[in-house]
Amino acid sequence: MIEFVIAVFFLLITPGPGVLTTAGIGAAFGFRAGFRFVAGLCLGGFITMMMVVSGLAAVVFAVPSLRTVLLFASVAYLVYLACRIASAGSKIGFAPAEAPLGFRNGLALQFINPKAYVVATTLFSGFAFLPHSPLLEVVAKLVLFNLIWVPVHLIWLAAGARVRRMNLSQRTQQVINIGMAVSLLLVVCVALLASG
Template sequence: MLTFAAAVFFLIITPGPGVMTTAGFGAAYGFRTSLPYVLGLFIGTNLVMLSVMTGLAAVLLSVPGLRLALMTGSVAYLLYLAAKIAFAGARIAFMEAKTAPGVPGGIFLQVINPKAYAVNSSLILGFNYAPESFLFEMVTKALILNAIWVPIHLAWLWAGVSLHRLNLPARSQRALNILMAASMLGVVALALWSAQQVRL
């Protein structure tokens, strides 16, 4: 179980669409206003986890047309987020957005987030520490995942808020935007590569 918890920590803390947008919205809108978005991410990641536990994700992703549609939607949305970051001007990511993110946006991102499926699949289907009791293992895995997920995402949100408070020069903020956007594009590239491997 401790090995599982360690794997959860290292897989969730690594930058992906969820944590990067959490930090970006924290920098743009502040902690309290961005909490609904994080709540949406939380609901979304639990929906993905439930779909992996029940086998629904495997069934849905086995349909070539549906898998392609989900991958296309995921890549398009990640490209959109990368563009929002890159073209935020002299402001830290998402500063130019007109409305604060909300619960639906967080849910949507997680449902189409390839990292969410990859992480949940490796954690839920691997690390079988209670093979004699499937229900016990699934319940404890869900509790451990959420117990680690919540503070990590709140920490990323606080990091974004703290970054904004640094009041960096405009040039540094532009460079940070480009770096964040490039990281998002890296996630897109990994998603496309993963889809290509599945087809092969």
């Protein structure tokens, strides 16, 4: 179980589309504005995990043409997002918006987020600690996962909100943008490796 908790922590602490967008909402609109988006991410993550645990994701991804379309759509979106982040000027990687992304956006993001499937597959197919009680193990993994997932996303939201209050130099902002973009491209690499 300790190995599972360590794996969850390291899989979640690395920036992916969900945490980067959460930080962006915090940076653009503040901490309170991001709660609905994080709630959508949470429900979307739960549904994604259930799709993986039930085997539905495996059935969908077993259709080669559908799997290819979904993979390219996800990769294209993530590359686009990485380019937008890397090329952002004085903003911290996010284009200005009229209103924060809400619950539906958070929910939808998890379905096209390849990292969500990679994480769920890794955590639920590996790290068996209750082999004689698979249902109890799934429930325990869900509880442990969310005990880490929720605080990690709230920390990213708070970090974004803190960036909003800072007056960073142009150079520092560019370094942050490039770091965020590289992180997203690493997610793309993970998605491509997982698809092979």
